[in-house]
Amino acid sequence: MTLALPLAAATPQAPDAIAAALVAVALVVVVAQLLGALAERWHQPRVIGEIVGGILLGPSLLGAVAPGLEAQLFGAGVRSQLNLLGQLGLVLFMFLVGLELNPRLLQGRIPLASRITAVGVLLPLVLGAGLALALEAWQPQLLPGDRSLAGALFLGTAMAITAFPVLARILRDRGLMAQPLGALAITVAALDDVLAWLLLAVVVAFSRAGLAWGALASLLGTALWALVLLVGLRPVRRWLEARYRAGHELGPLLQALLFGGALLSGAVTDWLGVHLIFGAFLWGLAMPRYEPLRRRLELRLEAVVLQLLLPLFFAVSGLNTRLGSLDSPALVAAGLLVLVVAVAGKFAGTWAMARLSGVPGREAQALGWLMNTRGLTELVVLNVGLGLGVISDELFTIGVLMALVTTAMAGPLLGRLGYGHARVREGSLRAAAVPATPPERL
DSSP states (O other): OTTHHHHHHHTTHHHHHHHHHHHHHHHHHHHHHHHHHHHHHTTOOHHHHHHHHHHHTSTTTHHHHOHHHHHHHSOHHHHHHHHHHHHHHHHHHHHHHHHHOOGGGGTTTHHHHHHHHHHHHHHHHHHHHHHHHHHHHHOGGGSOGGGHHHHHHHHHHHHHOOOHHHHHHHHHHTTOTTSHHHHHHHHHHHHHHHHHHHHHHHHHHHHHHSSHHHHHHHHHHHHHHHHIIIIITHHHHHHHHHHHHTTOOOOHHHHHHHHHHHHHHHHHHHHTTSOHHHHHHHHHHTSOOOHHHHHHHHHHHHHHIIIIIHHHHHHHHHHHOOGGGOOSHHHHHHHHHHHHHHHHHHHHHHHHHHHHTTOOHHHHHHHHHHTTOOHHHHHHHHHHHHHHTSSOHHHHHHHHHHHHHHHHTHHHHHHHTTOOTHHHHHTHHHHHTSOOOOTTOO
16 A cells, blocks of 8 residues: 555656656757758858757756746756766767777877877966966856865866867868878877866866875776776777678677677776766777777767767756856956967967977968867866866856857868868868768767
């Protein structure tokens, strides 16, 4: 009798909750695809439209125009389910990022690219952390009082990153992948990507532990796990490649084990005190580098991850983005200051070291603007910081706007330097000879 009452009360609500979640998922996916296609028509990366779609469905537009409808579509129960699915998409996306990162891109260009990367990451990191500490004194609501140092590190990291996938897409769309600029840019971006994830791991470990010594145990555990995956799994990696070269397809069970391994690896790094995205990224790096096998694994996941699950991550980010929270001239000024420092720090560091290393002026400028593309990578950093409580909703909103602006401006600025879409037609045959980046990477 005691069991029958709660079951009877809960059973009628379960179908309604499931139906509400399905309606929300369908709406998010359709809006994301529509705005993503619209962004592409305007010669912008697809991720721009998908992020904007998430913002429009949140409190910034739908919640302001029809708050009752937004509450009905994206209530607390639905948000929790969207968040779970979005986190699943994020983990699998990070697996794809690690899988796509090709060490051959780095061959022959490491010395020059590493110098540019070091300064291009360090300068905005220092400027961002310093700006955060200044903002704490000026607008203390932007950074929670007891976590200000962790918030400063997160803001510095957000300013230092480059979105390797969206940059690769821009280079391919403009026919630059086969040109010296494209080769150098993709190498610098790859190093930036690896350094950014390592940096974020350090910042997350510090934020969770609160002390440098407490973070050391998490980082050492993660380093040990990386060693297990990247070195200990070499025999398995060689066996997979040999099996595929011999004409054996990857069966459903083997594919499930590989994809499930990404989830379990994410759980391991989360348990170690870093974040689940790092485990998935490391699992992707541990996969075979044999191109046909790599593409097979990517094709098995791309449609579901990039067209269904990842837009849900954008939707959750949009629900956390409240443009109305920037309701004072001081907060608007703080947002503009964050944008200026982010753009100037990344551009100046990259451009200056490129010029000092002998890169011609026009190419050095193009490299500086390309390294400013932040895309989805920025959203990952911001969501991690918001989830840990080290940045406020207002600073999260400022960061999302910064990600949109810095990603959207790369194309027009490259066009002004002469790297416009006309070059895509001229260089399409040369670009076709270069292994293509998977089409929907963000």
